[in-house]
Amino acid sequence: MLIDQVKDLKVSDLKNSGQLVRILSSDGLTVFNEKGELLDTADNRHIPDP
Numbered sequence: 001m002l003i004d005q006v007k008d009l010k011v012s013d014l015k016n017s018g019q020l021v022r023i024l025s026s027d028g029l030t031v032f033n034e035k036g037e038l039l040d041t042a043d044n045r046h047i048p049d050p
Contacts, residue, residue: 006014006023014020024030031040 006019009019011020014023021032021036025032029041030038033039
């Protein structure tokens with residue numbers, strides 16, 4: 001399971017390795033671009049217009 005692979009890691013380590021973005025976007029509802037900027041979520045009320 002995924003939790004077994006990451007439960008002892010710090011969020012900063014997950015972020016630096018790219019795993020955090022993959023975890024957050026794995027549901028298909030959260031989308032990041034290649035720069036790590038949030039592009040879309042299931043709830044679009046929280047994303048400012050460009």
